[in-house]
Amino acid sequence: MKALKQIFGSNLQQYTMVLALVALAVVFHVISGGRMLTPSNLQNLVSGNAYVLILAIGMVMVIVIGQIDLSVGSVAGFTGMMVALTAVDYNLHWLVAVGLGLLLGLAIGAWHGFWLSKVGIPGFITTLAGMMIFRGLVIWVSKSISVAAPSELQFYGSGYLPEWGPAFTQMNNSTLLLGILGCAFFIVSELRRRSRLVRRGHEAPLWASLVRIALIVGVIGYLTYLFGTGRPGTSFPVPGVILLVLVVIYHIITERTRFGRHIYAVGGNKAAAALSGVNTQRTYFLVMLNMSFLAALAGILFLGRSTAAGPGDGTNWELDAIAAVFIGGAAVSGGIGTVVGSVIGGLVMAVLNSGLMLMGVGADKTQVIKGLVLLAAVAFDVYNKQQGRPSIIGRITQNFGKKDPQSTDAPAVDAGPVVTAEDTMPNTGIPTSTN
Amino acid sequence: MSNDGHIILEMANITKVFPGVKALDGVTMKVRRGDVHAICGENGAGKSTLMKVLSGVYPHGTYTGDILFEGRTMNFNNIKSSEQEGIVIIHQELALIPELSVTENIFLGEEVTKGGLIDWGEARSRALELLARVGLDINPDTAIKKLGVGQQQLVEIAKALNKNVKLLILDEPTAALNEDDSANLLDLMRGLQGKGITQIMISHKLNEIAAVSDAVTVIRDGRTVETYDVVAGQVDEDRIIRAMVGRSIENRYPDHESNPGEVLFEVENWTVEHPDLPGRLTSKSASFTVRAGEIVGFAGLMGAGRTELARSLFGRSYGIHRGGRMMLEGREITPKNVSQAIDAGLAYVTEDRKVLGLNLLDTIKTTITSANLKNIVKRGLLDLEKETEVANGYRDDLRIKTPSVDVGVATLSGGNQQKVVLAKWMYTQPKVLILDEPTRGIDVGAKYEIYKLIQALADQGKAVIVISSELPEVLGICDRIYTICEGRITGCLAAGEADQETLMRRMTTTVGQPNEAIPA
Numbered sequence: 037m038k039a040l041k042q043i044f045g046s047n048l049q050q051y052t053m054v055l056a057l058v059a060l061a062v063v064f065h066v067i068s069g070g071r072m073l074t075p076s077n078l079q080n081l082v083s084g085n086a087y088v089l090i091l092a093i094g095m096v097m098v099i100v101i102g103q104i105d106l107s108v109g110s111v112a113g114f115t116g117m118m119v120a121l122t123a124v125d126y127n128l129h130w131l132v133a134v135g136l137g138l139l140l141g142l143a144i145g146a147w148h149g150f151w152l153s154k155v156g157i158p159g160f161i162t163t164l165a166g167m168m169i170f171r172g173l174v175i176w177v178s179k180s181i182s183v184a185a186p187s188e189l190q191f192y193g194s195g196y197l198p199e200w201g202p203a204f205t206q207m208n209n210s211t212l213l214l215g216i217l218g219c220a221f222f223i224v225s226e227l228r229r230r231s232r233l234v235r236r237g238h239e240a241p242l243w244a245s246l247v248r249i250a251l252i253v254g255v256i257g258y259l260t261y262l263f264g265t266g267r268p269g270t271s272f273p274v275p276g277v278i279l280l281v282l283v284v285i286y287h288i289i290t291e292r293t294r295f296g297r298h299i300y301a302v303g304g305n306k307a308a309a310a311l312s313g314v315n316t317q318r319t320y321f322l323v324m325l326n327m328s329f330l331a332a333l334a335g336i337l338f339l340g341r342s343t344a345a346g347p348g349d350g351t352n353w354e355l356d357a358i359a360a361v362f363i364g365g366a367a368v369s370g371g372i373g374t375v376v377g378s379v380i381g382g383l384v385m386a387v388l389n390s391g392l393m394l395m396g397v398g399a400d401k402t403q404v405i406k407g408l409v410l411l412a413a414v415a416f417d418v419y420n421k422q423q424g425r426p427s428i429i430g431r432i433t434q435n436f437g438k439k440d441p442q443s444t445d446a447p448a449v450d451a452g453p454v455v456t457a458e459d460t461m462p463n464t465g466i467p468t469s470t471n
Numbered sequence: 472m473s474n475d476g477h478i479i480l481e482m483a484n485i486t487k488v489f490p491g492v493k494a495l496d497g498v499t500m501k502v503r504r505g506d507v508h509a510i511c512g513e514n515g516a517g518k519s520t521l522m523k524v525l526s527g528v529y530p531h532g533t534y535t536g537d538i539l540f541e542g543r544t545m546n547f548n549n550i551k552s553s554e555q556e557g558i559v560i561i562h563q564e565l566a567l568i569p570e571l572s573v574t575e576n577i578f579l580g581e582e583v584t585k586g587g588l589i590d591w592g593e594a595r596s597r598a599l600e601l602l603a604r605v606g607l608d609i610n611p612d613t614a615i616k617k618l619g620v621g622q623q624q625l626v627e628i629a630k631a632l633n634k635n636v637k638l639l640i641l642d643e644p645t646a647a648l649n650e651d652d653s654a655n656l657l658d659l660m661r662g663l664q665g666k667g668i669t670q671i672m673i674s675h676k677l678n679e680i681a682a683v684s685d686a687v688t689v690i691r692d693g694r695t696v697e698t699y700d701v702v703a704g705q706v707d708e709d710r711i712i713r714a715m716v717g718r719s720i721e722n723r724y725p726d727h728e729s730n731p732g733e734v735l736f737e738v739e740n741w742t743v744e745h746p747d748l749p750g751r752l753t754s755k756s757a758s759f760t761v762r763a764g765e766i767v768g769f770a771g772l773m774g775a776g777r778t779e780l781a782r783s784l785f786g787r788s789y790g791i792h793r794g795g796r797m798m799l800e801g802r803e804i805t806p807k808n809v810s811q812a813i814d815a816g817l818a819y820v821t822e823d824r825k826v827l828g829l830n831l832l833d834t835i836k837t838t839i840t841s842a843n844l845k846n847i848v849k850r851g852l853l854d855l856e857k858e859t860e861v862a863n864g865y866r867d868d869l870r871i872k873t874p875s876v877d878v879g880v881a882t883l884s885g886g887n888q889q890k891v892v893l894a895k896w897m898y899t900q901p902k903v904l905i906l907d908e909p910t911r912g913i914d915v916g917a918k919y920e921i922y923k924l925i926q927a928l929a930d931q932g933k934a935v936i937v938i939s940s941e942l943p944e945v946l947g948i949c950d951r952i953y954t955i956c957e958g959r960i961t962g963c964l965a966a967g968e969a970d971q972e973t974l975m976r977r978m979t980t981t982v983g984q985p986n987e988a989i990p991a
Contacts, residue, residue, distance in 0.1 A: 303829065
């Protein structure tokens with residue numbers, strides 16, 4: 037058990053989420069008679085969910101600041117429609133149309149941000165209004181008729197990476213390159229991390245690093261193989277590449293920048309953040325701005341995938357994005373949630389969708405099951421936090437760390453909502469408080 | 472006096488275990504009918520846990536040991552069941568609903584009904600009766616949020632009286648009250664005692680314990696250290712302190728010789744208007760100076776405008792600025808928001824750690840760097856390694872007791888949380904530190920350490936302002952003391968020349984003597 041702890045270290049939580057996702061996929065693979073983990077199914081899964089996952093990236097930031105954005109589906113539909121209209125009706129170059137679409141997203145974000153941060157109307161109301169306004173506008177400007185999308189967008193919405201290079205690899209070389217880059221990045225960062233730890237005098241056995249590298253390289257290698265050996269002409273989908281790039285960028289923004297810290301500070305305790313010099317209004321504004329920008333991007337990618345913009349595009353996307361964020365471990369009260377967690381939460385939903393479909397379960401029942409899964413995941417989280425115990429993920433990881441009472445990861449990770457803190461703190465007389 | 476026939480409550484061998492931790496370890500205590508029984512102990516000693524066991528918050532079966540109330544063994548399953556026996560607890564954080572009226576709050580859960588509907592007329596007249604019993608002369612239709620904390624506390628007691636209380640438990644009843652309200656409450660407690668209501672009081676304030684208690688039980692580390700009868704008014708405070716901390720604290724305030732230098736921070740005619748009440752000034756032409764290396768106290772009753780003054784100085788984070796200037800090292804500074812104030816070299820440690828000072832979701836290290844993230848940015852990204860280094864440095868310097876700086880601040884005790892908050896502001900490299908009630912809610916031992924920290928900061932040449940409601944504290948650690956009353960600075964005294972009476976006199980007069988006795 038200690039060995040597992042050493043392998044996964046303080047990132048155990050996220051590794052566990054990935055493991056849960058892998059387990060879910062494998063279970064469906066077995067039940068569906070080997071149809072889950074196939075190149076074409078995975079390719080579809082990625083390009084068919086990329087836009088919701090992009091929304092989840094923005095949504096987790098909104099939820100961390102303690103707000104919610106109900107308008108993203110309408111905004112995505114509206115910007116997609118406007119791109120199609122400007123490109124087709126006004127004969128604009130598709131790139132110009134896309135640029136205008138993204139600007140439109142920013143403008144809408146500024147609109148929401150203004151009402152939230154300057155006027156002080158809660159995000160729920162602001163974006164509920166936005167949801168109606170922009171849904172209405174889609175129907176209005178399109179006159180309820182679908183509009184064909186610029187064909188160049190198809191590459192971005194559902195296209196594949198180019199074929200090139202030697203044929204002896206027997207797979208798509210772009211995908212292979214991507215896989216190799218991913219492995220190399222992980223190996224380098226793992227070794228650097230280890231050398232830093234060693235330099236600071238921490239215990240960091242080499243074998244643990246090697247096992248981690250082997251595991252991750254194994255997973256990336258297998259996925260590379262699956263994505264790279266589909267029908268000729270297919271590869272890891274382009275929207276998936278865009279998603280990966282966004283995940284990396286937003287992971288860095290939320291974890292490694294002042295702005296990211298400010299988001300968590302505002303969500304955790306707005307008054308304390310303000311008295312620490314955080315410009316809370318600006319933080320609110322930028323997060324809403326960013327959300328609508330990503331919604332516009334998602335709408336444009338979807339436009340590329342569906343080849344035409346319809347008046348109903350984007351309906352209920354906000355709900356999928358919100359579900360992904362909460363399955364990914366975010367707290368309704370704000371302050372807690374990660375980009376990577378939310379994307380994994382979204383992938384859990386996607387795998388569930390795909391697996392149930394492969395098993396021939398109808399859309400009606402799928403909807404019911406997804407709802408129950410969301411409820412169960414969050415209920416488990418809430419229950420455990422009320423009991424002062426780790427969240428669902430912490431629960432699984434708890435057993436790994438059992439033999440290591442000095443381990444400090446667990447309490448740090450699940451400090452949980454304020455309620456927990458109050459209840460377990462000095463008042464109850466637990467002598468962990470060292471005074 | 473001690474006659475077992477008069478014992479109303481006996482708790483025998485109470486042991487309560489939380490996962491991995493024994494919070495109570497065989498606590499035994501007896502309470503005589505009609506007494507005010509004080510329970511003392513440091514934070515984390517187990518006082519509140521014991522009261523939660525007694526009031527059924529921790530139901531029977533989750534602890535071991537026996538509770539005998541009026542001679543019968545009690546097995547409470549929830550608060551309701553203990554209240555039916557006449558045991559009512561009033562928590563530190565008041566449990567009133569701000570939007571509802573006094574009447575509605577008093578009868579919440581015990582509504583006066585007639586034919587299934589609430590009989591508001593009857594409820595109101597009964598509320599009036601109860602309010603009279605606690606000496607509160609207010610309209611029972613007033614919303615709770617319009618009352619002061621002192622009045623709210625009395626409403627809580629009225630609510631308890633409605634439940635035919637036999638044993639009233641008051642958990643830190645005066646923690647949020649000013650001196651007047653506290654005195655009032657202690658009077659009321661004596662009055663209730665006269666009517667035969669037994670009371671258990673948990674308090675940190677030894678002078679209050681001394682004033683009203685008939686018996687004292689001291690708890691340390693989940694065990695009863697001692698329990699003995701006292702005569703109200705003649706309590707040996709030092710004996711309690713010795714028992715609480717398990718060692719004798721010779722001096723509650725560390726010895727310190729300040730070496731004030733030049734005037735570092737100067738405020739002239741600072742005037743601030745209330746943010747919501749136009750025309751009402753929370754600071755009226757306040758002028759004061761602080762020298763480098765000097766610890767200056769701001770003494771005033773609650774509501775005198777001390778916090779408002781401090782926050783208005785700190786980047787105008789309170790009220791509307793209506794005039795006055797601020798000089799740092801001889802140059803005028805005009806910070807218009809908190810971030811500019813931090814950059815200028817000001818730091819403000821709030822009086823309310825949990826509500827305004829901390830993000831309880833944060834870890835120790837993220838809290839410490841949170842007001843000066845700029846300092847750990849390398850090439851546009853946060854240098855997380857440096858963050859850990861910085862936090863570890865403060866952990867060692869301030870002796871923050873924690874296995875790791877990755878631990879959540881919510882898991883720390885009050886004293887350690889306060890050290891983390893101090894570390895956070897020390898990391899902003901301030902020239903002027905304003906500490907608002909820096910030792911509120913932390914126990915004697917930790918207070919001593921905080922005082923030493925404050926003195927160390929002054930010795931580094933910083934200008935330190937300490938706002939405190941506890942006069943002994945102000946007298947004990949400050950070099951010079953300004954008194955504030957209703958937003959006006961009403962006096963300035965060298966600590967050596969001041970005593971509690973002179974301070975109190977100036978804290979309660981609005982006639983200013985601003986030029987008096989300012990030492991050279």
